[in-house]
Amino acid sequence: MSASYDSIVDQYMAYANASPTRPIEVRTMLRLSGEVKGKSVLDLACGSGYYGREFLRHGAGSAHGVDQSQGMIDFARALSTYRGDGMTFQTHDVMDMPSGSEHDIVLAAYLFNYAASLDELQRMFSAVIPHVKHGGKLVVQTLNPDYRLGLGDYAAYGVKVLEETPWKQGARLRLEFPGTPPALITNYRWERAHYEQAIRAAGFSAVSWHEPVLERADIDARAEGYWEGYVHNCMSVNLVCER
Ligand SMILES: C[S@@+](CC[C@H](N)C(=O)[O-])C[C@H]1O[C@@H](n2cnc3c(N)ncnc32)[C@H](O)[C@@H]1O
Incomplete structure (x- = not known):
């Protein structure tokens, strides 16, 4: 798996801190999670720990972040220490996390x-x-199977898609976070049926797809037409997988 964020922590954080879609995304993840109060949260591919920290702020009992990038984990840990929010972290590839925590x-x-x-x-x-308790859920945000570069490069939302090429049964996308130098990353887009097959084969009992929750206040805060690309060619989509 190649997704080293170690050398692009600054560019990623600059993007994340300025991202106009982040408040929408965290709102969506919170709503899809249901009751959060007192719950134990595991934040996979946690990056700076943004989601886990937001869940703690909304009453979660604990939040633990896992990321394969030591650079991101160092940043996340320093931020949580500074804020005293109690979030804990571990550097690990999710593919081989130690078992034993649900x-x-x-x-x-x-x-x-x-x-x-x-x-x-x-x-x-x-x-x-x-790592999901029986009766618990996995809440996912991922690359939308319906997103197409030909319909818009997403630069208005802080990250630019440079290239989209066929890749195996899906597509490979090259994305750029602005900065000096800009940071390039590679993402893979898979079809809905591919996700659903993988989710069922893993043993989840149910799966549902959800659009990000855009509210009237988001629309009013921007110039007319600003969210056009987000609504009609959204790069993210959410899934709830129940165990
Ligand atoms: C775009 S960042 C998202 C970070 C965070 N979830 C957020 O939304 O701010 C993607 C993160 O996924 C991590 N990542 C990618 N593949 C991973 C894997 N197999 N195991 C653990 N972390 C992974 C990267 O290191 C990076 O920090």
């Missing part, structure tokens, strides 16, 4: 879009399910 809510915001093959997608869901 959580009420497992978050995966931009993890599955790094699976470079259907086999990897399948193995990723299978690696994650043992």
